[in-house]
Amino acid sequence: MYSPLVTALVIVAFGPAAAPSLMPPAPEINAPGRYRRIGERASDLSSLQKKARPRRLGHLIKFSTDVNRAVDFYTRVLGMRLTDRAGDIIAFVRGCAGGDHHIMAFAKSTHTGLHHVSFEVGDVDEIEIGAQTLMRAGYKDGWGLGRHLGGSNYFHYIRDPWDSLAEYFWDIDIIPEDDADWKPMDIGIEQISAVWATTPPPPEFPMNFEPV
Ligand SMILES: [Fe+2]
Incomplete structure (x- = not known):
């Protein structure tokens, strides 16, 4: 993972399009083990269709x-x-x-x-x-x-x-x-x-x- 400074320098030098692969991944919401969900429902109507897979x-x-x-x-x-x-x-x-x-x-x-x-x-x-x-x-x-x-x-x-x-x-x-x-x-x-x-x-x- 590149540091924020390196990522910022890449964006300045080459534009944002050059940087996505260097950007830190977006935080995962509702990923396994996560309990904090901000502005997201853990269960919605689609959950009623959930099955064991x-x-x-x-x-x-x-x-x-x-x-x-x-x-x-x-x-x-x-x-x-x-x-x-x-x-x-x-x-x-x-x-x-x-x-x-x-x-x-x-x-x-x-x-x-x-x-x-x-x-x-x-x-x-x-x-x-x-x-x-x-x-x-x-x-x-x-x-x-x-x-x-x-x-x-x-x-x-x-x-x-x-x-x-x-x-x-x-x-x-x-x-x-x-x-x-x-x-x-x-x-x-x-x-x-x-x-x-x-x-x-x-x-x-x-x-x-x-x-x-
Ligand atoms: Fe077992």
């Missing part, structure tokens, strides 16, 4: 009989990095080039299986519009709305027809490739699960429904 698969959580062994294989052998964990109950790993707080995690169980897949949506509105639409359609509430501590993302889970979970998420922590300052946490499962949630997790939330 999953942008990408963000991560999946796999049941594992041995979380420590899974972490060892996926980090030491495959090259991923440990981000945070709750002892040998759950461990989150990310790619070696940084990015999302986790793209996989391993949750302790008696046998392997899929706990959940998670899809990124555009904001917290989309999480709830999506989850509530699915529940009105008869799908079972999995858990939410809440905000995880591991990853910081807002979440809402819905049971899929095969008794795994599908999660809508938004606003996950991003870790840089140069991640020397990142120190993995090792805390309790209750702590790492949520900063807050509208309800406690239902008893079946951590259960593995896949056949042995």
Whole structure:
């Protein structure tokens, strides 16, 4: 980014048309994470048509009989990095080039299986519009709305027809490739699960429904 002085000199020397690419970007209004809107509505009539639009698969959580062994294989052998964990109950790993707080995690169980897949949506509105639409359609509430501590993302889970979970998420922590300052946490499962949630997790939330 050029300094205001350089930008001003370019404008004086060559005219404003030469300067747009040097100008600082206009401040974003209602961008993710922004709460101040001046002279703009956050919600208008078009908001009533808003839908959940999953942008990408963000991560999946796999049941594992041995979380420590899974972490060892996926980090030491495959090259991923440990981000945070709750002892040998759950461990989150990310790619070696940084990015999302986790793209996989391993949750302790008696046998392997899929706990959940998670899809990124555009904001917290989309999480709830999506989850509530699915529940009105008869799908079972999995858990939410809440905000995880591991990853910081807002979440809402819905049971899929095969008794795994599908999660809508938004606003996950991003870790840089140069991640020397990142120190993995090792805390309790209750702590790492949520900063807050509208309800406690239902008893079946951590259960593995896949056949042995
Ligand atoms: Fe998740």
